[in-house]
Amino acid sequence: MEHVTVNPWAALAYLVAGVCFILALRGLSSPSTSQRGNRMGIIGMTIAVVTTLITHAPVLAVACPQPANGVALCEQFGALHLDTLALIEILGAIAIGAVIGVVTARKIAMTDMPQLVAAFHSLVGLAAVLVAAAAFLNPQAFGIADQVIPMIGQPFWAIYPQSRIEMGLGVAIGAITFSGSVIAFLKLNGNMGGAPIMLPGRHVINLGVLAGILGLIAYFTQDQSPWIFWTITALSFVIGFLLIIPIGGADMPVVVSMLNSYSGWAAAAMGFTLHNSAMIITGALVGSSGAILSYIMCKAMNRSFISVIAGGFGAAADTSGGGAAKEQRPWKRGSAEDAAFLMQQAEQVIIVPGYGMAVAQAQHVLREMADKLKEHGVRVKYAIHPVAGRMPGHMNVLLAEANVPYDEVFELEDINSEFAQTDVAFIIGANDVVNPAAKTDKGSPIYGMPVFDVEKAKTVLFIKRSMGGVGYAGVDNDVFYMDNTMMLLADAKKMVEEIVKSLD
Amino acid sequence: MDFISILSIFVMACFVGYYVVWSVTPALHTPLMAVTNAISSVIIVGALIAAAAAGLGAGGAISKWLGLLAVVLASVNIFGGFAVTARMLAMYKKKDRPAAAKH
Numbered sequence: 001m002e003h004v005t006v007n008p009w010a011a012l013a014y015l016v017a018g019v020c021f022i023l024a025l026r027g028l029s030s031p032s033t034s035q036r037g038n039r040m041g042i043i044g045m046t047i048a049v050v051t052t053l054i055t056h057a058p059v060l061a062v063a064c065p066q067p068a069n070g071v072a073l074c075e076q077f078g079a080l081h082l083d084t085l086a087l088i089e090i091l092g093a094i095a096i097g098a099v100i101g102v103v104t105a106r107k108i109a110m111t112d113m114p115q116l117v118a119a120f121h122s123l124v125g126l127a128a129v130l131v132a133a134a135a136f137l138n139p140q141a142f143g144i145a146d147q148v149i150p151m152i153g154q155p156f157w158a159i160y161p162q163s164r165i166e167m168g169l170g171v172a173i174g175a176i177t178f179s180g181s182v183i184a185f186l187k188l189n190g191n192m193g194g195a196p197i198m199l200p201g202r203h204v205i206n207l208g209v210l211a212g213i214l215g216l217i218a219y220f221t222q223d224q225s226p227w228i229f230w231t232i233t234a235l236s237f238v239i240g241f242l243l244i245i246p247i248g249g250a251d252m253p254v255v256v257s258m259l260n261s262y263s264g265w266a267a268a269a270m271g272f273t274l275h276n277s278a279m280i281i282t283g284a285l286v287g288s289s290g291a292i293l294s295y296i297m298c299k300a301m302n303r304s305f306i307s308v309i310a311g312g313f314g315a316a317a318d319t320s321g322g323g324a325a326k327e328q329r330p331w332k333r334g335s336a337e338d339a340a341f342l343m344q345q346a347e348q349v350i351i352v353p354g355y356g357m358a359v360a361q362a363q364h365v366l367r368e369m370a371d372k373l374k375e376h377g378v379r380v381k382y383a384i385h386p387v388a389g390r391m392p393g394h395m396n397v398l399l400a401e402a403n404v405p406y407d408e409v410f411e412l413e414d415i416n417s418e419f420a421q422t423d424v425a426f427i428i429g430a431n432d433v434v435n436p437a438a439k440t441d442k443g444s445p446i447y448g449m450p451v452f453d454v455e456k457a458k459t460v461l462f463i464k465r466s467m468g469g470v471g472y473a474g475v476d477n478d479v480f481y482m483d484n485t486m487m488l489l490a491d492a493k494k495m496v497e498e499i500v501k502s503l504d
Numbered sequence: 505m506d507f508i509s510i511l512s513i514f515v516m517a518c519f520v521g522y523y524v525v526w527s528v529t530p531a532l533h534t535p536l537m538a539v540t541n542a543i544s545s546v547i548i549v550g551a552l553i554a555a556a557a558a559g560l561g562a563g564g565a566i567s568k569w570l571g572l573l574a575v576v577l578a579s580v581n582i583f584g585g586f587a588v589t590a591r592m593l594a595m596y597k598k599k600d601r602p603a604a605a606k607h
Contacts, residue, residue, distance in 0.1 A: 014549075017546070018517070021543045021546075022520055022521075022524060024539060024543065025521075025525060025528065025536070025539070025540070026524050026527070028528045028529070028532045028535060028536050028539070029528055029529060030529060031531065031532065031593070031596040031598075034532060034535065034593045034596070035590065035593045035594065037539075038535075038539060038586060038589050038590050038593055041539055041586060042586050044543070045542070045543065045546065045582055045586070048546050048548075048549055049548060049549070049552070052548075052552045052553065056552060056553045056556045057556060058555070058556035058557075058558065059556075083556075086555070086556060086558060086568075087556075089555070089572060090552065090555050090556065090572065090575060093555065093572045093573075093575040093576045093579065094575060094579045095579075096576050096579070097576045097577065097578065097580040097581075097582070097583060098579050098580075098582075098583040100576075100584070101579060101580040101581065101582065101583030101584030101587065102583050102584065102587050104584050104588075105584045105588035105591060106587065106591070108588065110592070113534055113592075116588065117534075117537050117538060117541060120538075120541045120542075120580075120581050120584060120585055121541060123545075123577045123578070123580055123581045124541065124547065124577075124578070124581055126577055127545065127547050127548070127577040127578045130554075130570045130571070130573055130574035130577070131547055131550035131554060131570075131571070133567075134550075134551075134554035134567040134568075134570040134571045135550065135554065137566055137567040137570070138554065138564050138567035140557075141553060141556075141564065141567065142553060142554075142557075257537065260537050260540060260541065263541065263544045264540065266547070267546060267547045268514060270547055270550050271510075272510060272514070273550075274550055274553070275510060276549055276550075277513050278546055278549065279546050279547065279549060279550070280510060280513050280514045280517060281517040281520075282544055283514075283517075283544065284514055284515075284518040284520075284521050285517060285520070285521040285525075285540065285543070286521075286540040286541075286543065287518070288518050288521030288525055289521060289525040289537075289540045290537075290540070292522065292525045292526060293525075293533060293536070293537070296530075296533075384530075384531075386530065391533075391537065392530070392533035392534060392536075392537065393530060393531060393532060393534035393535070393536070393537075394534055396530070396531040396532070396533070396534065397534045397535070397592055400531075400592070400595040400596045400597070401595050403595075403597065405597055405598050405599040406531055406597065406598065407598055407599050408599065409531060411530055411531075
């Protein structure tokens, strides 16, 4: 099976690239080392690309004079002509991608980061599909086939059975990543409703299609007819689509990290095909990264991965046990002046941001409010739930964008005990993550989800658009009706702006 | 390299990934996704091979154009992914500095 001839120097370079990628992720363990980490990633990618450009420079097929000793002279002395035009085309392709990528990265608003990541995932998926297709059409170039000269008919290139499995898996995962990410993008970007779309019998359809794909990959080892390859590709596009449409907006953090994981596995599968250690290491890193992030998200919602993937969460809230207490309960409405007064008197204020803050773009004015409070001698902290927002770490990025120092921002388990000694809990755009029903109401769909103990704070200020809407989980929140809660009903940004004015 | 050595690299890398990713601070999970996205575009290696191999094999011509398209897509990801990560990471600041810059 010694089929792929790998230049040892090239193999070493790919290994170095792989190590650079490991160090890139390692750098993210703290914000102070993270920028160095990102540079390691860039170095690794440069090494991988340059190595490939050198070892696989486009060459013109020149007729090799076949000498008597059997070794083609042009191979022996490296006399192949460099195909300059093809090289220019390749560099041009890189330049086009670079311009699109850099312009997008500069222009994108931080609140749109989840969509951008989903869009980027779809590109990796599609690139994997294209590479697998190219390898299938031209296996000789990838060194994964032997020429077979049959007794009857044309000679053809038979792809190694092992490579066929790797290729089949690569194209399947790539296609699922692509179509799944496109749907995730459309949902996150608001082109498509966030509500889950439930097809009847979808579990049966999905499992059937998945079984079909796996069966075809197995059959592919016996028969390399094009229809098998293309059917695998088509079915995988379909399953990616079917898998994501029934998943609701609130579960998008899990979906985005899951697709992140898939894009890694797709790269790893292609790495197996090409015997390329940089691709395999990267694929394994990215694959485990996405898987761990999905796990963290699921745990933070107290839901199993399977139930998230099965979808439908937040579609119909009428099945929830908490629905019984639907009678009108009294609640208190406050004004910006009241809120400003309360917070000015406080010793400590904990701000709990949620997706609503991102939608209202309220992060900058929120930081202004915190600055004003600090001038009044108030201690301000931020509390971030792992599933706040639409992707892991979404709130942290937005706060960082608004110049909130990262040492004022705390994770759930680090700050939750502090609410009891806090004067004001300031909730902006969050709902389910502060719902005590998660601790008390066994019938609630969010039961068991770790939540902030905001009800223990002396006063709760709750910014909400109106009393009508409930969180994504579709459950009522007892915090609204507590004696020490003041509802601030308005657009988050407008309300905080008014509070800032009142603080002067 | 035979299949077992490649598999060994893969399995070891999965373990490395597991430990490295758990050590990433939750505050940086969004940049983590952006940077993993950028590095998973190392698939460009396969795209470059396909794009350079027009002269080889029967399916060379189509395969070359598929490869070139994949090079464009992967480059968008590589440049965009690293640039957006750098942009995000530059925003994470410790106390004092933003206050000093403001007043």
